[in-house]
Amino acid sequence: MTIRIEYIYWLVGIWLAICAWHNLRARRLPMAAFWTVVACAFVFGDAIRAATAAGSRWPAQAMGAGVIALGLLAMGSSMKHSAAGKHTASASEPMGNRLFAPALAIPLATLAIVLVAPHLKPFGQPLIDPGQPTLVALGVACVIALVAALRTTRAPPGAALVEGSRLLDSLGSVALLPMVLATLGSVFAATGVGDIIAHVIGMVISVDNRLACLAAFALGMVLFTMIMGNAFAAFPVMMAGVGLPLLVMKHGALPAALGSLGMLTGYCGTLLTPMAANFNIVPAVLLELPDQYAVIRAQVPTALVLLAVNVILMAALVFR
């Protein structure tokens, strides 16, 4: 038997459905509806993809309508964040540093599973899906850590679900932002937004000056990454528009150095944009910061200095 990534997704779906149920019982109907729709994407995700592959479009269209409903539900003012639970002050004393063990079990068990997974082959089949080992390992590690946490605290399993769904509710629709933004990236790619931007850049720069081309490539990577929230989306567009035809073909840039440094230039843009919500907005909410752009503010000086260094590195290293 192989633990496939789909099983982990189903687990997420069940977990989100439990959160929806908690909200339903508390009569927070918009929140309950919100998590129910998201849970559907996890529970029926495979079925939707299989149906699309088989040529049946209505399941994907229904999911698409669900995503639009999520936007409308998120807008509703009744999606109030409930305050995160405060711990009981003296509770940690008898437990002491043993509390760290389950928290550290998430990263350490992930690591251990990733390392031993290639050797685990009961009945001749890999135990962990070799396609997505880290994500599967993270999911399994969360289950292991949950069992460890319940044993350490001797709390009933229901308590973990209540505390977890309280945390999820305090994140609210922000938790979903990374997923919707990635969806936007796919839609931008499908509607040709990237090609248009590469086309515009090609029109404004003088293509005979290699430093002008390099600057356009670097700034394009940063700007496009900021718009898409993802350097991976910006890379193929900027490479196809500027990097490959102008820098590599015309000016003889080293492909390996240009690709690597170009991608890292895009990463400087990732540090600057609210579109990279999972890195920049979700932590601001998770850490209960009053300003949702506080993490970006903390990153701006590092990102700008590093961007300048990176462009200088490119100018020095990519041309033979």
Added chain:
Amino acid sequence: MNYWPLIGVAVVIAGFALKRNAVLVVVAAVVASAFAAGMDVGDLLALLGNSFVSNRALLLFTLTLPVIGLLERFGLRERAKRWIEGFKGLSLARLLIAYLGARQLLAMFGLIDLGGHAQTVRPLLAPMSEAAAARDVAFAKQPATVATAHESGAARELAADERTRVRALAAATDNVGRFFGEDVFLAFGAVLLIQGFYERNGIHLEPLAIALWALPTAIAAFVIHSIRIVIAQRGLRARAVDRAAPAAVTTVEAE
């Protein structure tokens, strides 16, 4: 060329600038871009549904929330603060720079999801940073009595704006460490994406040749962000001294 799909970009920028609900803004941008590109409703919904489902991995972090929530309920964050207070010489800068280096090195070996905002920053790194910063501030204010501050364990609580800065810096440190470590890892998506792009265009490259070019930037990122952490710590200390001075004067006047 049809430039109208760019309207989606405009919707996103306007929506974020006006601080509308982000999920709504993004859904509106999707609809605007798709219609501007001439898609019909059926294609739009199918594209939206398929893309949404394909990006499910980004919500996997919510599986950590029951564990983290339960442990926090039993005082994990307070425990993390207490633990850091036990290390006498550990300043905010040393803690964050050590984390930055460790995060980069682990990411270079592909251990990217070892850290993260839900897994390590909220439950562990942020409270530890607060504890270290609180002691820095106490030391800056009253260097003479720092010994007693150490003995009593807790220094003092940070002011609200200081706490925000320290937490945001901890989150930023996690991001910088992750981003500028992972690209050196051979099997990481970015390296494979670069290799795949060139391969499709007839240029054959070894992944190692690509990954090694990420090293100079990784080193630069470590140096630059470490300097910024040190500057942030100095700023905290300097402001603590500024605040302590008028407070001392008023005490004297009151007497």
